[in-house]
Amino acid sequence: MKSIVLAADGSAYGDAAAQCVAAGKSLEGPLLVHLAHCMPDVSGEVKSYIGTADLAACHSDESGRTMRSATEILSAAAVPMLHVQSFW
DSSP states (O other), X not given: OEEEEEEOOSSHHHHHHHHHHHHTTTOOSOEEEEEXXXXXXXXXXXXXXXXXXXXXXXXXXXXHHHHHHHHHHHHHTTOOEEEEEEEO
């Protein structure tokens, strides 16, 4: 099975990349897409005011909104995928 990491940022370019993968023009065989969204982590000062659970919920919500269009494109084409969130 081939794996592809596809960065999702909610832009037209990210959607075009998802459409290219969904079309499968240059891909053969079984495929698993790792749909990734990366964002900077908040500062320690912010973390001291916001609870860990609230911060995780905020990050999850933001990533979900950012990856929504690419997820819909890949789902419509029945492309198997995993969602990956990363903070740096």
